[in-house]
Amino acid sequence: MAVLLTAIAFKYVTAAYLPHISYLTLVDKFVMLCTSVIILTNLVHAILGTLHVWFEVRRELLDLCNAVFAGAVSFCLLYILLWFVRRAGVARKSDTGAGQRRALSLSSSSSSLRMFGGVSDRTYSGNHTEINHDFDTEDDEFCDNV
Numbered sequence: 499m500a501v502l503l504t505a506i507a508f509k510y511v512t513a514a515y516l517p518h519i520s521y522l523t524l525v526d527k528f529v530m531l532c533t534s535v536i537i538l539t540n541l542v543h544a545i546l547g548t549l550h551v552w553f554e555v556r557r558e559l560l561d562l563c564n565a566v567f568a569g570a571v572s573f574c575l576l577y578i579l580l581w582f583v584r585r586a587g588v589a590r591k592s593d594t595g596a597g598q599r600r601a602l603s604l605s606s607s608s609s610s611l612r613m614f615g616g617v618s619d620r621t622y623s624g625n626h627t628e629i630n631h632d633f634d635t636e637d638d639e640f641c642d643n644v
Contacts, residue, residue: 502540505533524589528582535574540569 509529516523524528546563549555 499540502533502536505529509533524582524585528578531578532575535571535578539567539571589636 512525512529516525543564546560549559550557
């Protein structure tokens with residue numbers, strides 16, 4: 499429980515340094531993912547303790563379950579950390595608002611098509627092509643060829 503309280507305190511400290519905006523930033527998403535892993539870990543250990551005390555499950559089976567869960571949590575934390583570092587690196591390369599939003603939309607394939615002028619970027623109506631942009635393109639080199 500001390501780790502959960504530390505994560506909540508970390509959230510309040512980072513919130514003091516971030517602008518007050520209506521959408522989630524990359525740091526907000528990172529903290530929320532890490533907090534959810536901490537909550538899940540607490541729940542699993544509570545369930546394992548309940549199984550041992552109330553249902554008298556063998557200690558060896560509980561140790562095996564704990565080891566498997568520890569491996570899964572380690573994998574999740576490593577994935578979250580690598581995801582954050584990748585997104586932060588992309589966002590750091592661009593100081594523009596379009597670059598920041600591009601970094602946040604990297605994971606969805608349709609957003610990637612829109613970024614690189616793909617088919618989902620265009621709406622065909624009649625004899626002309628109308629282009630829909632979800633972000634500012636004044637400094638966006640990907641949309642210069644459209």
